[in-house]
Amino acid sequence: DAGVTQSPTHLIKTRGQQVTLRCSPKSGHDTVSWYQQALGQGPQFIFQYYEEEERQRGNFPDRFSGHQFPNYSSELNVNALLLGDSALYLCASSFLGGGDNQPQHFGDGTRLSIL
Amino acid sequence: GENVEQHPSTLSVQEGDSAVIKCTYSDSASNYFPWYKQELGKRPQLIIDIRSNVGEKKDQRIAVTLNKTAKHFSLHITETQPEDSAVYFCAASSPIEDDKIIFGKGTRLHILP
Numbered sequence A: 001d002a003g004v005t006q007s008p009t010h011l012i013k014t015r016g017q018q019v020t021l022r023c024s025p026k027s028g029h030d031t032v033s034w035y036q037q038a039l040g041q042g043p044q045f046i047f048q049y050y051e052e053e054e055r056q057r058g059n060f061p062d063r064f065s066g067h068q069f070p071n072y073s074s075e076l077n078v079n080a081l082l083l084g085d086s087a088l089y090l091c092a093s094s095f096l097g098g099g100d101n102q103p104q105h106f107g108d109g110t111r112l113s114i115l
Numbered sequence B: 001g002e003n004v005e006q007h008p009s010t011l012s013v014q015e016g017d018s019a020v021i022k023c024t025y026s027d028s029a030s031n032y033f034p035w036y037k038q039e040l041g042k043r044p045q046l047i048i049d050i051r052s053n054v055g056e057k058k059d060q061r062i063a064v065t066l067n068k069t070a071k072h073f074s075l076h077i078t079e080t081q082p083e084d085s086a087v088y089f090c091a092a093s094s095p096i097e098d099d100k101i102i103f104g105k106g107t108r109l110h111i112l113p
Helices: none
Strands: A005-007 A010-013 A019-024 A031-037 A044-050 A053-057 A064-068 A074-078 A087-094 A110-114 B004-007 B010-014 B019-025 B032-038 B045-051 B056-059 B062-067 B072-077 B086-093 B101-103 B107-112
Touching (some): A005 A087, A019 A110, A044 A064, B010 B019, B019 B086, B032 B062, B045 B062
Antiparallel strands (some): A031 A087, A044 A053, A087 A110, B004 B019, B032 B045, B032 B086, B056 B062, B086 B107
């Protein structure tokens, strides 16, 4: 039973570039949430996808966008990268079909460094 | 929106003693409160969660209590062991905001030999 998998594990970009991060949810899960975790901080909610639509969004600019595919996997895209976008990007999956407030399980994250 | 405050930011306890981490939340509609443990360089792992219809939940050496009136909840770890050293995050989720989870800033727990 595969858990949440993310790719790539590490990524180095320069300011102004664009990046795409990928996430495959845990088997049986239908919902994917993305978080940004700066060093020494708690994860900050970016957005959540369910049934291929953005269900909820946190306080992040439009430079952050996402997508969910029919197989429930998801991508996070960030345009016009800034130095402040350097962080660990975490994906978490859950099964919304099981009702509200289902436990979220995290992947290992993608460490994004902006030079 | 929801705001979660967590304290202390750092906690050192002697091996075998108990550790308590406290959190408060602002949204009275929040009804789900998970706790995550994150070891250095690893993913956050769900260790216990509690829903608003329950005041206390226990799983071996870990327990969580919830006071809905005061809007605070706590994590209790008894008989601490070296492997309990990690960063612990509390979080809260509200159905009004489609169950998005808001995290506290974390508590770094050191278990002293």
